[in-house]
Amino acid sequence: MRLELDQLSARHPQARSGQAAALQSIDLRIAPGEQLAVIGPSGAGKTTLLQLLGCALPPASGRLRLDGQQPWTLPAAQLRQLRASLFLAPQVPPLPPRQRVVTSVLAGRLPAMGLIESLLALFKPRDIPAVFEALECFDLGDKLFQRVDRLSGGERQRVGLARALLAPARLWLLDEPLSSLDPERSRQAIAVLREQAAARGVTLVTTLHQVEVALQQFPRVIGMRDGRLMFDLPSEQVSPERLAQLYRHHEQELHGAAPVDELVPLAQAMPVVMQCR
Ligand SMILES: Nc1ncnc2c1ncn2[C@@H]1O[C@H](COP(=O)(O)OP(=O)(O)OP(=O)(O)O)[C@@H](O)[C@H]1O
Numbered sequence: 001m002r003l004e005l006d007q008l009s010a011r012h013p014q015a016r017s018g019q020a021a022a023l024q025s026i027d028l029r030i031a032p033g034e035q036l037a038v039i040g041p042s043g044a045g046k047t048t049l050l051q052l053l054g055c056a057l058p059p060a061s062g063r064l065r066l067d068g069q070q071p072w073t074l075p076a077a078q079l080r081q082l083r084a085s086l087f088l089a090p091q092v093p094p095l096p097p098r099q100r101v102v103t104s105v106l107a108g109r110l111p112a113m114g115l116i117e118s119l120l121a122l123f124k125p126r127d128i129p130a131v132f133e134a135l136e137c138f139d140l141g142d143k144l145f146q147r148v149d150r151l152s153g154g155e156r157q158r159v160g161l162a163r164a165l166l167a168p169a170r171l172w173l174l175d176e177p178l179s180s181l182d183p184e185r186s187r188q189a190i191a192v193l194r195e196q197a198a199a200r201g202v203t204l205v206t207t208l209h210q211v212e213v214a215l216q217q218f219p220r221v222i223g224m225r226d227g228r229l230m231f232d233l234p235s236e237q238v239s240p241e242r243l244a245q246l247y248r249h250h251e252q253e254l255h256g257a258a259p260v261d262e263l264v265p266l267a268q269a270m271p272v273v274m275q276c277r
Pocket of ligand 1: 016040043047048049
């Protein structure tokens with residue numbers, strides 16, 4: 001899917017009057033099948049950008065086009081159809097706790113189903129082999145019939161990502177898809193998502209707190225701060241100086257938590273009082 005944003009601004013309906021717009025004057029072009037990561041400190045507007053691209057939030061001003069269509073000018077039926085071609089994965093996937101994993105993953109197909117078909121799918125899951133295959137990509141094949149509330153946080157997050165592989169979407173919008181995953185699982189999940197998106201010609205836009213993952217695994221990286229685009233560059237051109245500027249006063253978010261093996265000697269070197277804090 002091709003994305004075009006011109007001088008786009010957006011504000012949340014619940015925002016206080018006088019609060020700055022969550023997105024301000026964004027100009028952006030994303031070609032069909034492109035893959036990019038959006039980074040920036042907390043509150044930069046990354047999630048809001050995904051909500052806007054996912055037609056969950058209308059622009060306050062400016063123009064948004066998805067494959068040449070302006071979503072918010074479309075009749076309701078056409079807007080529904082367009083939304084069915086988008087997959088928006090929130091940071092915490094909304095998985096009903098008592099549901100089986102198989103049903104949760106199949107929910108990725110719901111936007112493209114009619115009401116009766118989707119109700120039937122709730123009671124009698126169809127195409128179980130496709131669900132198994134999607135789960136296997138994330139090492140979760142053995143959880144097919146597990147209840148969602150018996151999964152760990154990281155497993156739930158991967159179930160939420162496996163949904164993308166079932167969704168009949170041309171645009172994947174992933175909000176912090178790695179927030180509950182350890183580094184090895186993170187690498188694996190991103191590799192699967194990138195590979196599968198490329199195989200299907202899907203456009204992939206993901207927000208990431210892990211700056212190194214964004215730079216190492218994505219060809220294009222966008223830096224956001226205070227609702228604005230600070231840079232939009234091939235990842236190899238994102239210099240340490242640019243990152244330092246992007247995360248100024250939020251340095252701890254840039255460097256993230258130190259790996260455990262680095263923390264242990266540091267903790268041992270500290271006086272006991274400091275270790276207790
Ligand atoms: N539902 C909401 N109502 C009002 N303001 C909101 C809402 N959601 C976000 N905001 C505000 O919009 C701005 C952008 O928030 P957003 O969640 O897009 O940032 P972010 O970069 O995704 O942050 P994080 O990395 O912490 O998830 C922030 O100032 C935030 O306070």
